[in-house]
Amino acid sequence: xxxxxxxxxxxxxxxxxxxxxxxxxxxxxxxxxxxxxxxxxxxxxxxxxxxxxxxxxxxxxxxxxxxxxxxxxxxxxxxxxxxxxxxxxxxxxxxxxxxxxxxxxxxxxxxxxxxxxxxxxxxxxxxxxxxxxxxxxxxxxxxxxxxxxxxxxxxxxxxxxxxxxxxxxxxxxxxxxxxxxxxxxxxxxxxxxxxxxxxxxxx
Amino acid sequence: xxxxxxxxxxxxxxxxxxxxxxxxxxxxxxxxxxxxxxxxxxxxxxxxxxxxxxxxxxxxxxxxxxxxxxxxxxxxxxxxxxxxxxxxxxxxxxxxxxxxxxxxxxxxxxxxxxxxxxxxxxxxxxxxxxxxxxxxxxxxxxxxxxxxxxxxxxxxxxxxxxxxxxxxxxxxxxxxxxxxxxxxxxxxxxxxxxxxxxxxxxx
Numbered sequence: 001x002x003x004x005x006x007x008x009x010x011x012x013x014x015x016x017x018x019x020x021x022x023x024x025x026x027x028x029x030x031x032x033x034x035x036x037x038x039x040x041x042x043x044x045x046x047x048x049x050x051x052x053x054x055x056x057x058x059x060x061x062x063x064x065x066x067x068x069x070x071x072x073x074x075x076x077x078x079x080x081x082x083x084x085x086x087x088x089x090x091x092x093x094x095x096x097x098x099x100x101x102x103x104x105x106x107x108x109x110x111x112x113x114x115x116x117x118x119x120x121x122x123x124x125x126x127x128x129x130x131x132x133x134x135x136x137x138x139x140x141x142x143x144x145x146x147x148x149x150x151x152x153x154x155x156x157x158x159x160x161x162x163x164x165x166x167x168x169x170x171x172x173x174x175x176x177x178x179x180x181x182x183x184x185x186x187x188x189x190x191x192x193x194x195x196x197x198x199x200x201x202x203x
Numbered sequence: 204x205x206x207x208x209x210x211x212x213x214x215x216x217x218x219x220x221x222x223x224x225x226x227x228x229x230x231x232x233x234x235x236x237x238x239x240x241x242x243x244x245x246x247x248x249x250x251x252x253x254x255x256x257x258x259x260x261x262x263x264x265x266x267x268x269x270x271x272x273x274x275x276x277x278x279x280x281x282x283x284x285x286x287x288x289x290x291x292x293x294x295x296x297x298x299x300x301x302x303x304x305x306x307x308x309x310x311x312x313x314x315x316x317x318x319x320x321x322x323x324x325x326x327x328x329x330x331x332x333x334x335x336x337x338x339x340x341x342x343x344x345x346x347x348x349x350x351x352x353x354x355x356x357x358x359x360x361x362x363x364x365x366x367x368x369x370x371x372x373x374x375x376x377x378x379x380x381x382x383x384x385x386x387x388x389x390x391x392x393x394x395x396x397x398x399x400x401x402x403x404x405x406x
Contacts, residue, residue, distance in 0.1 A: 116319050117235070158388055161385070172375060175322055
């Protein structure tokens, strides 16, 4: 095969993966884990079953890859948003609000469907545990970076972890109803407490 | 029917309900929503299908009642624990720890299975929404009572809500792995920040 046609094939393969992963997350959000079958995902993505099987052998692999891929895209988006948004006053509240809105989104819903399914499925759990660790580590690093704090300072690590735990709790409260107004109030209150705790510890 | 035999029948009926509800929560924890069939629950509870249908017409009704019943028992237990535990120093940290451990328990897992299933099942959602509101209100009242704070004071309502959101986030982090050591650290840090925020606002 010539170099340009190898390139074209690689592009097509990447595009197929991307389509499958977006369709998987949409499907999880709309129908939950039980309704996210590989057949339905292939159909929604407009990808043949053969091509799908070439990329992902099992439903677990497909879903885990999708959550990781869409999660990484979301993190990039968040970074860009934080750069433009944080020029105004109240840096902490802006960042915590961005993080909280990021979690209270369809991506969290998709991840939650996967985590809950993995709880009672040993094979899926083996796939999900390292993914959960990676996503947790990545989000922690992102929060440190956006909040511009140094976790070598005492208490900073725990305060940032608590922020992320709170944000996941707020995302959970958004699962069945729109909780955005209450979330805004809680985030503002928390940002004030966090500012107090981080005072003098900012790098 | 004589009064004593009516009484005996009411007792038996209550005991049947209780058995069904305990078996339902056990089943949710062990097998998830998908594995919690009414047949399996009746079997585990040692109750006939007829008796089960007499009490609960659908799987949704059975599961919602079970989560509410076991939740109410848990709240009573927590109240009793808080009374004996809070005699030592550091009242806030003791209470937040009790609440956090209460949530990071099988009961939360069972409720989460129900919430997640309700997200993509319109009929179940109608059953679950009022239950979620009731449980949320009850837990908020319990937290105010145990922390001995008055939500008429500015900021108290939000601080207590944030505490419960954090605790739900911590419970989520405990879903696939034992997160109790990290949880203890976060709870301690949080309790210190909460004490600071509530300072002078305690009734």
